[in-house]
C-alpha cells in the first residue's frame with residue numbers, strides 16, 4: 001500500500017471537468033511533480049489533497065486512512081502557495097510560529113523549532129523582519145519554513161518558484177531538493193516548467209486537460225514518452241507525421257521502417273499503444289540532441305542551415321529539409337560545425353527514434 | 363533633455379486646467395463660506411445693536427469658559443465615540459460575511475447594506491421616532507406582551523440618537539472594511555487553515571489584523587460624520603439632548619447670535635480635525651512598517 005493514494009479523483013465545476021479520473025500513488029519520502037500546461041487541473045488536484053476543494057468523485061487515502069473525512073485544518077499538510085500567502089502583519093518568526101501555536105506546543109519548544117526551521121532556510125538573521133521588507137526569494141524561504149515547521153505528513157508546493165528570476169530559481173531548486181531529501185518529507189510539486197519538474201522530482205506526473213497521461217521517472221518520461229503530448233511538452237523535439245511501412249517481427253528490439261514523406265528510415269518496433277494495423281499512421285519524434293551532422297548526401301536526409309542560434313553552452317540549428325524544419329542542438333565544445341546557408345546531411349541512430357500514436361495536433 | 367522637460371511642463375499645465383473647474387467649485391462652495399464663518403466668529407452681538415464688526419476672542423472665551431457648552435461638547439463626542447465603536451463591532455463582521463458570500467447573494471445583500479444611504483436622513487430618522495416613541499411601535503409591543511409596565515424611554519435620550527446614527531453610519535464602515543478585505547491575499551486564510559487554525563482563529567488572527575487599516579479609516583469617517591451630524595440628533599434629541607450642531611443651529615436661528623454660533627461651529631471643526639490628525643498619526647506609526 002502506497003503512502004498517499006489518489007483513486008479516480010474527479011472534480012467538476014458545473015459542466016467542465018477540471019480533473020478527471022486521476023490515479024496516483026506516492027511513496028513515503030518521494031518527490032512527485034504534477035506537470036502540465038496552464039489550466040490542466042494541477043492546482044485543483046493539489047487543493048483536493050489539501051482539503052480546500054471537495055472532489056466530485058474518487059478517494060484520497062493517506063496510509064490507508066480516508067483523507068476526505070478529515071477537515072483541511074486537521075490533515076497536517078504543509079503548503080507553500082504560489083503567492084507565498086505570508087501573514088503580512090506578523091514577523092518572519094511569528095509567521096513560522098503560527099502553526100506550532102495552533103498545535104498548542106509549549107513556548108520554549110516553539111522557540112527552538114522556529115529557530116531550527118529558520119536555520120534550515122538560512123533566515124536566522126531576519127527573524128524579526130516583516131514580509132513586506134523582504135525579497136521574493138526570502139519570502140519563498142519563509143513560506144517553506146512555515147510549512148515545514150509543523151513536520152507535515154505531506155508537503156504541497158504550488159508553483160513555488162514561478163515568481164523568482166531565472167538565476168534565483170535555479171538556486172532555490174537545488175536548495176529545495178536538498179531540504180526535501182534531508183527532511184525526508186513526502187512532497188508534491190505543481191509546476192508548468194518541465195525543466196523544474198525534471199530537475200527536482202523522483203517522478204513526474206504529466207497532466208493534460210484534467211487527465212494524467214504519464215507517470216514516470218524524469219529520464220524515462222523524457223526518453224520514452226507514451227504520447228505525442230508528453231513528447232512535445234517535455235523538452236524540445238522534432239515532431240514528424242509519418243507511417244510505418246514495414247513492420248518487422250514482434251520481438252523487442254526488432255526494427256521497423258517508417259516513411260515521412262519520401263524519406264524512409266529505421267525505427268524501433270512500434271510500441272503496443274500504436275495498435276495492430278499493418279501500416280499505421282504514427283508521430284515520429286527525434287530529439288534535437290540526437291540528430292548528427294554528416295556531409296551532404298551521406299545522411300538520412302539533406303538540408304540547408306536556415307539559422308544558427310548561440311545559447312551559451314550549446315548551439316541551436318534550424319535545418320530546412322524535405323521533412324520540414326528540423327532542430328538540431330550541439331554542445332559548445334569547439335568551433336561551430338556548420339555555417340548558416342551551408343548544406344548538410346542529417347542522420348540519427350534508429351534506436352533514438354520514438355514512434356507515438358497518431359494524434360491530429362499535440 | 364529640453365524637449366522632454368517642455369513636454370513635462372505642458373502636461374503639468376494641462377493637468378492644472380483639467381482640475382480648474384473642480385477647484386473653482388471647491389473654492390466657491392467650501393473655502394469662501396468657511397472663511398466668512400471664521401471672520402464672523404470674531405464679531406460681537408448685542409441684543410439691541412445686532413452684529414457689530416468688532417474683532418475679539420470673546421465668543422471663544424465664552425464657549426470655552428462655560429460648563430453648559432462643555433457638557434454639549436462632551437455629549438457630542440461621547441455619542442460619536444460610542445457610535446463609532448458600535449459601527450466597527452457590527453460593520454467589520456458584516457463586511458467579512460459579505461466578502462465570503464457567493465457572488466449571487468453578495469450583490470443583493472450589498473444593496474441591503476447600502477440601503478440606508480438611499481433614504482433621506484429626515485425620513486429615516488422620523489421612522490426611528492415612530493419606532494422609539496413612548497407610544498411607539500417597540501414600547502407598545504413590549505407593553506402588550508406585558509414584558510414591561512412602563513414605556514422604556516428612548517426618544518430624547520443619547521441612546522436613541524446612537525441607535526439611529528449607527529443605522530446610518532454602518533454602511534460607511536462596511537464599505538471601508540470591504541475594500542481592505544479585497545486587498546488581502548485570500549490564500550492567507552487557506553494557509554492559516556492548513557496550519558491548523560479554526561474559523562474564529564482565522565478571523566481574529568489573520569483576517570482582522572489585515573483588515574485593520576480599513577476598520578480604522580472607516581472609524582475616522584464614522585466618527586467625523588457622527589460628531590457633526592445634525593438631522594438625527596435634532597429630531598431624536600430635540601431641545602433636551604443638545605449636541606454641538608443643534609446648538610449652532612439654535613444660536614443662528616433662535617437666538618440670532620450669529621457670531622457665537624460661528625465660534626461654536628469653528629470649535630467643532632477644529633476639535634474634529636484635531637481628533638482626525640492625531641488618530642492618523644498614531645495609526646500611521648503603528649502600521650507603516652507592516653503595510654506601508
Ligand SMILES: Nc1ncnc2c1ncn2[C@@H]1O[C@H](COP(=O)(O)OP(=O)(O)OP(=O)(O)O)[C@@H](O)[C@H]1O
Nearest residue numbers: 013017018036037038039040041042043044045192
Ligand atoms: N472555482 C472554479 N470554478 C470554475 N472553474 C474552475 C474553478 N477553479 C478552476 N476551474 C477550472 O478548472 C480548470 C483547471 O484549473 P486549475 O487551477 O486546476 O489549473 P492549473 O493546472 O493549476 O493551471 P495554472 O497552471 O494556470 O495554475 C481550469 O479550466 C479552470 O478554469
Ligand SMILES: [Mg+2]
Nearest residue numbers: 042043044158
Ligand atoms: Mg495553478
